[in-house]
Amino acid sequence: MRKNDFDVIIVGAGPAGLAAGYVLAKEGISVAIIERGIFPGSKNVMGGIFYRSSLDDLIPDFYKEAPIERHIVEQKIWLLSEDSMFSTGIKSEKYNVEPYNCFSIFRAKFDKWFAKKVADASAMIINETVVKDLILDGDRVIGVKTDRPNGDLYCDVVIAADGVNSFLTKSLGLRKKITTNNVALALKEIIELPDKVINDRFGVSGSSEGVTIEITGPYFDKMRAIGFVYTNRNSLSLGLGVVTEDMVKLKINPNDLLEKFKSHPAIKPLINGGETKEYMAHLIPEGGYYSMPKLYSNGFMVVGDAAMLVNSIHREGANLAIESGKFAARTYIEAKKIGDFSQKTLSSYQKKLEDSFVLRDLKTYKNLPKLLEEKQYLISKYPKFIIDAMYEMYNVDKVSKSEKIKLIMNKAKKELGYFNILKDVFSVWRDFR
Amino acid sequence: MRIEDKLYLIGYNIDEEESHLGVSDPEECKKCLGRPCTYICPAGVYSYDDEEGKLSINYDACVECGTCRIVCSYITWRYPRGGFGVQYKFG
Numbered sequence: 001m002r003k004n005d006f007d008v009i010i011v012g013a014g015p016a017g018l019a020a021g022y023v024l025a026k027e028g029i030s031v032a033i034i035e036r037g038i039f040p041g042s043k044n045v046m047g048g049i050f051y052r053s054s055l056d057d058l059i060p061d062f063y064k065e066a067p068i069e070r071h072i073v074e075q076k077i078w079l080l081s082e083d084s085m086f087s088t089g090i091k092s093e094k095y096n097v098e099p100y101n102c103f104s105i106f107r108a109k110f111d112k113w114f115a116k117k118v119a120d121a122s123a124m125i126i127n128e129t130v131v132k133d134l135i136l137d138g139d140r141v142i143g144v145k146t147d148r149p150n151g152d153l154y155c156d157v158v159i160a161a162d163g164v165n166s167f168l169t170k171s172l173g174l175r176k177k178i179t180t181n182n183v184a185l186a187l188k189e190i191i192e193l194p195d196k197v198i199n200d201r202f203g204v205s206g207s208s209e210g211v212t213i214e215i216t217g218p219y220f221d222k223m224r225a226i227g228f229v230y231t232n233r234n235s236l237s238l239g240l241g242v243v244t245e246d247m248v249k250l251k252i253n254p255n256d257l258l259e260k261f262k263s264h265p266a267i268k269p270l271i272n273g274g275e276t277k278e279y280m281a282h283l284i285p286e287g288g289y290y291s292m293p294k295l296y297s298n299g300f301m302v303v304g305d306a307a308m309l310v311n312s313i314h315r316e317g318a319n320l321a322i323e324s325g326k327f328a329a330r331t332y333i334e335a336k337k338i339g340d341f342s343q344k345t346l347s348s349y350q351k352k353l354e355d356s357f358v359l360r361d362l363k364t365y366k367n368l369p370k371l372l373e374e375k376q377y378l379i380s381k382y383p384k385f386i387i388d389a390m391y392e393m394y395n396v397d398k399v400s401k402s403e404k405i406k407l408i409m410n411k412a413k414k415e416l417g418y419f420n421i422l423k424d425v426f427s428v429w430r431d432f433r
Numbered sequence: 434m435r436i437e438d439k440l441y442l443i444g445y446n447i448d449e450e451e452s453h454l455g456v457s458d459p460e461e462c463k464k465c466l467g468r469p470c471t472y473i474c475p476a477g478v479y480s481y482d483d484e485e486g487k488l489s490i491n492y493d494a495c496v497e498c499g500t501c502r503i504v505c506s507y508i509t510w511r512y513p514r515g516g517f518g519v520q521y522k523f524g
Contacts, residue, residue, distance in 0.1 A: 036512055038446065042520045043497060108524035128516030147515050165499040167511075178503050185500050187475055189439070190523045235523075247473055248504055254475045255436045278523045279439035281475035281498045 002154060006032045006124070008332055009144055009155040011131045011168060013040035014107075015055075015318045016304025017161030018114045019325030022058055025123035027333055032124045032153065033115075034131055034146065041111030045282035046318055047188065048230045048237035049212055050110065051102045054322040059117060063100060067109040069232035070210030071100040074202075078266065079217035079383035080227070085266040086217075086387045096209065104210050104230045104237065106190075134158060134168055134300070140342075141172070141299035156341050159301050159328050161321075164283045166293075166306035174302065175293030180245035181373060182287030184224075184312070187258050188239030191274035195234050201270055202231055214315065215240075217383035219264065222250060224372050224379070226312075227261055229270060236271060238262065241284055241312075246376075254281070286312045289366035295353070296346040301328040311361050313368065320358050327352040367431035378424060381416060436477045440494050448517040452492040454478065454501075455509040462488045462507070469504045495519070 008024055010017045013035035024031040037043040049072065055062050063071075073096045076089030095101050119125050126146075135143035135152060143154035160168040164183065169175050195207040202211040215227035224243040229236055240261055247254065262271060285291065285308040292308045295301065303309075304321035311320065331349040335341050353359045372378065389408045399407075412421070456462060463486050470479040476494045479501065481487075496519045502510035512518070 036515050036518075038516050038520055041524055043518070044524050045521065046524070106523040108521045111524075130512050130515045165502075177506075180503055183500075183503055185473070185475065185498065244473070244500060244503060248469045251467065251469075251472055253472045255439070255477075259434060276434060276439065276442065278442050278521065280443070280521055280524065281496050281500070283498050283500060283503070 004155050005143075005153045006030045006155045007336065008032075008157050008159060008329075009034065009153055010159045010161055011144065012161035012163055012304075012306070013037075013115055013125060014044050014111065014161055014163060014304060014321060015114070016306070016309075016321035016325040017159065018111065018118050019055070019058060019322040020159050020161065020303060020329040021118045021123040021125075021325075022114075022121055023326050023329035024332065025118060025121035027329075029333065029336070032126055032155075033118065034126045034129050034144070035115075036128070036130045038128055039112055040115035040125065040127070041108040044107040044111050045186075045188065045280050046105075046107050047186065047228055047239065047241075047315065048104050048106070048232070049102050049315055050105045051316065051319040052100055054319040054326075055114075056099065058322075058326070061099065063103060066113050067105070069104040069106065070208055071095070072102045072104065072212055073204060073209045074211045076211065076213045078213055078215040079387055080215050080219035080264065080266065081217060081384060081387050082219060083265065084387050084391060086383070086390055089213075104212075104232050106232070131162070131168065134171060139298055141297065156336070157299050157301065157332050157346070159303055159325075159332075160306050161303045161325065162306050164285045164305040164308075166302070169293045169302050169306055172297055172300060174295075174297060178285075179287075180248055181243060181369070182285065182291045182308075184241040184243050184284045184286045185247060185254055185281065186239060186241035186284050187254050187281050188237055188279070189258070189262075189276050190232070190235050190278040191238055191271050192235045192277050193271070193274045197273070198231050198234070198236070204231075207233055216379050217387065218380040221380060222246065222376060223252075224376055227267075229267070235277065236274065238267075238271060241286075243286065244283075245373075284312065284317070285310050286369065288312075288369045289359070289362040291369070292362075295350045296343055298343045298346075299341045301331065301346055301349050303328050309358060309362070311365065313365060314361070316361075323356060323358050324353060327356070364432065371427065371431050375424065375427070378428070382424075385412060385416060440476060443496065444520040444522060445493060446517050446520055447493045448513055451514070452490065453511050453513045453518070454490050454492045454495060456488055456490070457507050457509050459487060462486075465505075470501045470508060473504055474501055
């Protein structure tokens, strides 16, 4: 019988792969994580907000030693039009006490640190190596082919943490071709500014406190788009994500859109005087629950972005990736006890995800991608109405307040239609009840 | 800021020997309506030369997002060889 090189081979050293590797290595399982970059994190991109709780289970108080930028004390939502901005949000001292809710981070630095912890737990991290294909025995995955000479490696189970483009999941036929409706193209710039300038502009009292702004509204006309500004210690992460289908249809060049966004009167003062240090792009799997692949096969499990585990409306992805990595690892540990790595045994991975907040949340929003595909105007027309109404109410021009209310109601009737509003309320209620 | 200046800020380890991007059937580019790859790529990798009737692919600027392969089924896309390609400092 052929000898295994490792018990488990994980493809991809992002949050999902590293979390799985950490759990397995801590249990004394022999595990290799194969990463195509020069170091873990070197090809990884996120908006920049990392929630604490999922990783805290694995490495308690990790934030005290990990490379984090700021803990977030205020989260804002902006509705943007060409010339106006309506702001809402939550700032709380409860966010300002340890152990903190979330942080701004840089993935290239954070993942490198996380990978070191995983290596210290005795997982082997193999950098600069691409997994070209799976090795199959019948319908059972038994290893991977890499682009190294004599690079075939054998194992009990392969965990695919190979990101949104997951070729491994596709090669097994576990998912269909990714459509332009299922992914958003996200762009980001790191814009350097002195920390004191950031503190002043964002109204925080120290360089460890941070603010996030999520931005949508009629400014992104006909696009399912979200812009964002996050504070790092000495820089801002500024970017936007747009469903790829909308960019193709409107023939939009992403960098042109980003440049225009940076010049908006509400954005420009935030970044004024800043120097762009890095530019990056990445696909975000935003298709939600219905776009997920089958999550397991014989000797195979899928985690993180490869499994399309992103809750776009709540800006959660890395934490879901970590949860999925933990569940896949625990599933392997159970399977090893009975020496059976068939899909019947590994199906408990799916069960674990279903029982957790990960798939509960994705199920809650399962109809959202379809709803916004059909009714993009929900995130443009209604925000526009709010912006216009607010502007009107604060604009003193000798028109009486009762007349203003009448004007606003007439506007709602004309631009949205009372019956259409009822229909929209109903469809949102139906999709999220 | 022009895209050229932004790409200049990114670290790359360029594979001088082989391109990881290609087109499976160049004839399709001639017929293609709109040529989305030429405007959708966030790194401006693709441009179309009307005189030569040919897509030009500047693979060393690629940031490996995969958008082009989602948009066009004739683009052949694989990861650069191990250790090559984009190398972010922040990410």
